[in-house]
Amino acid sequence: MRLLRIVPDDTNFDFMRFRRISFPISAVLSIVALVAFLTFGLNFGIDFKGGTLLEVRWPNNTLNISDVRSKLENLNLGEVQIQEIGNDGEVLIRVAQQPGGEQAQQAVVGKVRATLGDQVEYRRVEVVGPRVSQELLSYGIIGLMLAVVAILIYLWFRFEWQFALGASIANFHDIVLTIGFMSIFQIDFDLTSVAALLTILGYSLNDTIVIYDRIREMLRRYKKMPTDELLNHSVNSTLSRSVITHVTVTLALLALVLFGGRAIHSFSVVMMFGVVLVGTYTSIFIASPLLIYLGVTTRTMEAKADVKGPNPKAERATT
Amino acid sequence: MLYFSRWKALAIAAVCAIICLMAVPSLLAPAHFAELPGFLQRKIVLGLDLQGGSYIVLQVSADDVRKGRLETLRDDARRLLRDARVGYSGLAIQGNAVVVTIRDGQDSSAAFTKLRELAQPIGGVMSGAGQLDTDVTQSGNTITLAPTSAGVQSRTIQAVSQSIEIIRKRIDQLGTTEPSIQRQGADRIQVQVPGLQDPSRLKALLGQTAQLAFRMVDSTMSAQQAQQTRPPAGSEVLMSQDNPPTPYLIEQRVLVAGQDLVDAQPGFDSNTREPVVNFRFNTNGARRFAEATQANVGRPFAIVLDNHVISAPVIREPITGGSGQISGNFTVQQANDLAILLRAGALPVPLQVVEERTVGPGLGADSIAAGMLASYVGAALVAAFMIATYGLFGVIAVFAVAVNVGMILGLLAMLGATLTLPGIAGIVLTVGIAVDSNVLIYERIREEARAGRSAISAIDHGFTRALATILDSNITTFIAAAVLFYIGSGPVRGFAITFGIGIITTVFTAFTLTRLMVAMWVRWKRPQHVPI
Numbered sequence: 001m002r003l004l005r006i007v008p009d010d011t012n013f014d015f016m017r018f019r020r021i022s023f024p025i026s027a028v029l030s031i032v033a034l035v036a037f038l039t040f041g042l043n044f045g046i047d048f049k050g051g052t053l054l055e056v057r058w059p060n061n062t063l064n065i066s067d068v069r070s071k072l073e074n075l076n077l078g079e080v081q082i083q084e085i086g087n088d089g090e091v092l093i094r095v096a097q098q099p100g101g102e103q104a105q106q107a108v109v110g111k112v113r114a115t116l117g118d119q120v121e122y123r124r125v126e127v128v129g130p131r132v133s134q135e136l137l138s139y140g141i142i143g144l145m146l147a148v149v150a151i152l153i154y155l156w157f158r159f160e161w162q163f164a165l166g167a168s169i170a171n172f173h174d175i176v177l178t179i180g181f182m183s184i185f186q187i188d189f190d191l192t193s194v195a196a197l198l199t200i201l202g203y204s205l206n207d208t209i210v211i212y213d214r215i216r217e218m219l220r221r222y223k224k225m226p227t228d229e230l231l232n233h234s235v236n237s238t239l240s241r242s243v244i245t246h247v248t249v250t251l252a253l254l255a256l257v258l259f260g261g262r263a264i265h266s267f268s269v270v271m272m273f274g275v276v277l278v279g280t281y282t283s284i285f286i287a288s289p290l291l292i293y294l295g296v297t298t299r300t301m302e303a304k305a306d307v308k309g310p311n312p313k314a315e316r317a318t319t
Numbered sequence: 320m321l322y323f324s325r326w327k328a329l330a331i332a333a334v335c336a337i338i339c340l341m342a343v344p345s346l347l348a349p350a351h352f353a354e355l356p357g358f359l360q361r362k363i364v365l366g367l368d369l370q371g372g373s374y375i376v377l378q379v380s381a382d383d384v385r386k387g388r389l390e391t392l393r394d395d396a397r398r399l400l401r402d403a404r405v406g407y408s409g410l411a412i413q414g415n416a417v418v419v420t421i422r423d424g425q426d427s428s429a430a431f432t433k434l435r436e437l438a439q440p441i442g443g444v445m446s447g448a449g450q451l452d453t454d455v456t457q458s459g460n461t462i463t464l465a466p467t468s469a470g471v472q473s474r475t476i477q478a479v480s481q482s483i484e485i486i487r488k489r490i491d492q493l494g495t496t497e498p499s500i501q502r503q504g505a506d507r508i509q510v511q512v513p514g515l516q517d518p519s520r521l522k523a524l525l526g527q528t529a530q531l532a533f534r535m536v537d538s539t540m541s542a543q544q545a546q547q548t549r550p551p552a553g554s555e556v557l558m559s560q561d562n563p564p565t566p567y568l569i570e571q572r573v574l575v576a577g578q579d580l581v582d583a584q585p586g587f588d589s590n591t592r593e594p595v596v597n598f599r600f601n602t603n604g605a606r607r608f609a610e611a612t613q614a615n616v617g618r619p620f621a622i623v624l625d626n627h628v629i630s631a632p633v634i635r636e637p638i639t640g641g642s643g644q645i646s647g648n649f650t651v652q653q654a655n656d657l658a659i660l661l662r663a664g665a666l667p668v669p670l671q672v673v674e675e676r677t678v679g680p681g682l683g684a685d686s687i688a689a690g691m692l693a694s695y696v697g698a699a700l701v702a703a704f705m706i707a708t709y710g711l712f713g714v715i716a717v718f719a720v721a722v723n724v725g726m727i728l729g730l731l732a733m734l735g736a737t738l739t740l741p742g743i744a745g746i747v748l749t750v751g752i753a754v755d756s757n758v759l760i761y762e763r764i765r766e767e768a769r770a771g772r773s774a775i776s777a778i779d780h781g782f783t784r785a786l787a788t789i790l791d792s793n794i795t796t797f798i799a800a801a802v803l804f805y806i807g808s809g810p811v812r813g814f815a816i817t818f819g820i821g822i823i824t825t826v827f828t829a830f831t832l833t834r835l836m837v838a839m840w841v842r843w844k845r846p847q848h849v850p851i
Contacts, residue, residue: 206796
């Protein structure tokens with residue numbers, strides 16, 4: 001059986017030279033993302049904005065959307081969004097947060113149910129009060145920051161500080177771009193999106209570590225090699241793995257996007273963007289060349305080895 | 320690296336098999352599940368998003384706790400001063416404190432000592448030991464009692480614990496299966512009731528404090544009169560539950576309170592055939608009720624629930640038997656719910672619903688179907704790609720990943736963890752990432768072979784070096800998953816559980832199962848060339 005080979009054996013792309021293009025591209029994209037975030041903002045779902053969401057289905061094509069719209073607008077609930085989803089008489093109704101605290105939010109569901117009657121199927125009803133939504137948002141942000149700090153500390157212990165810093169910058173870049181993506185396409189930003197962001201963070205890091213691991217190994221083995229060449233060599237020798245792994249992850253995510261159902265659709269799309277585009281691109285074109293600027297050379301490795309003695313794992317790796 | 324003793328190989332196979340088998344009970348129909356021996360009766364709990372049901376978060380408000388504490392302080396201060404025969408004026412709640420002025424300056428220091436007894440040390444490990452729950456201060460003849468914030472905090476925590484007990488009693492009466500009631504943070508309670516589609520009855524049942532009191536009707540003036548002018552001291556105007564509500568002038572003094580009830584059952588009045596609630600008092604309540612009814616024959620008394628008058632019957636004769644009946648134009652369900660509320664007891668403070676999520680069973684079933692489909696398609700695509708890329712080694716990888724997924728499900732069942740829709744997403748993603756471990760190993764083996772090593776040496780070195788990388792990369796990802804689990808709630812947590820477990824099983828299978836299978840193949844084939 002002939003096996004599939006996507007990447008030829010001895011690739012020798014000059015990835016490091018590409019940094020003269022990739023760094024400006026990333027800088028521009030980051031600015032675009034920031035500008036998008038500042039102008040459009042994020043499309044906060046009810047988790048963070050508070051309010052009411054109902055998913056309602058009218059059986060047997062009895063849905064009359066303009067009738068539903070006018071009925072609900074007569075309730076004077078402020079901003080009411082009605083969105084038809086699918087073709088089998090299903091709508092998503094979003095009611096903005098009501099003035100008047102927790103009880104007022106609860107009353108909305110009763111009013112809507114009384115208006116629409118019992119002939120329809122209530123597939124999903126969610127009410128998030130103002131207090132909870134505030135907390136969910138701040139927990140989401142704190143969580144992201146905590147994760148970054150925890151990972152930084154771990155990397156700082158396992159590698160040298162240059163690697164920890166490089167990985168953090170790369171990660172930050174990924175988060176900024178993903179948030180920009182969500183802002184431009186106005187994808188619902190809710191708790192599930194925070195999960196998606198954190199996963200992208202973890203995944204992109206995972207990818208970066210695989211390459212950094214190789215760089216560290218090369219630094220110990222080829223003490224005389226110039227940094228550019230060494231980084232290129234590392235990225236090239238892990239390239240086949242990078243490509244194959246990304247194909248499998250993309251296949252898994254593609255299944256989620258296409259068949260995973262609406263409930264996790266925005267999650268899957270965000271993951272797809274973050275993992276496939278940003279994660280892969282970042283570890284090769286941003287995280288690795290960054291090390292040149294952070295001053296990683298064989299000398300930093302030796303200095304560290306002098307202070308701490310030989311690294312037992314490095315010993316094992318080179319025997 | 321490639322040598323496994325027979326015992327080690329058997330142990331690895333056994334561990335993988337046992338953990339995978341733990342997933343089997345979850346797949347059985349409920350009837351077969353019940354026949355399993357007890358230690359096997361562990362299964363994956365489906366989240367509400369998959370099986371349908373209601374999720375409600377209730378909050379105890381610190382303001383309500385403070386208000387309740389202030390009222391008790393005021394009443395206790397009144398009783399203490401009256402018992403000590405100290406003259407006072409203007410005992411009232413002002414802002415966040417109870418303020419009282421002692422009439423005679425000579426009594427004030429004695430009164431201060433007496434009132435200081437009301438401040439109690441804060442119990443529990445949570446708060447600083449030795450702190451008092453109330454600040455009692457004196458300035459001139461004025462004494463101020465202010466609950467400290469630490470005191471309010473510890474009472475809030477207490478109120479949450481008490482509320483959980485009472486909520487549990489109330490929900491058990493609904494007869495739904497496997498409700499879950501948990502504390503969330505310092506002041507929240509999370510209630511999950513699978514299968515419940517319309518949470519309005521649940522909210523009605525939990526939204527009532529159900530503080531029941533028997534109080535005398537004040538007949539010194541009519542309720543309308545009291546509304547227009549001012550109610551006499553010690554009385555207040557309360558509305559009835561009817562529509563439209565009628566006002567009643569009710570004395571503030573409580574004859575008997577709900578705590579003294581021992582039982583309440585719905586029933587029917589023998590004459591009118593209307594739904595009623597029959598109740599029984601404990602000895603203390605029975606005695607006090609007997610005394611009160613004896614002294615007030617011919618006068619009306621009121622049954623008050625959460626500051627609403629349910630009914631106000633006239634006492635025809637002393638009620639000494641310790642039991643009675645509440646009637647008030649109930650429907651059968653109202654009588655039933657009231658009986659539940661009275662049996663379960665009153666909540667210490669009112670609870671507010673701050674978050675509510677209900678998923679209908681139809682959507683849940685659709686989500687499961689979609690999640691399953693995505694998993695199958697994802698798995699099939701990944702498997703096909705791996706086998707196309709690595710041939711026999713691809714088959715080994717696919718088998719390892721399949722065992723990996725089986726182990727995730729088995730561990731979820733052992734932990735009794737909840738599988739949610741994002742959890743399924745986590746599993747699908749784990750499939751993608753688990754493959755990465757195998758890819759790392761195989762690519763490394765190829766590199767070593769290209770560098771001129773013999774096949775066996777290349778395989779051995781490939782494992783050694785790849786495993787170090789797998790550890791590093793997965794620990795960092797695991798940190799992200801752990802943070803997700805720690806800070807997350809709902810969908811985030813569901814995702815973090817499967818993702819985190821998935822990382823552990825991935826590292827485990829890469830270190831043991833994949834290596835064992837490759838080692839067995841090497842021993843069997845003694846290869847001259849690396850086949851990838």
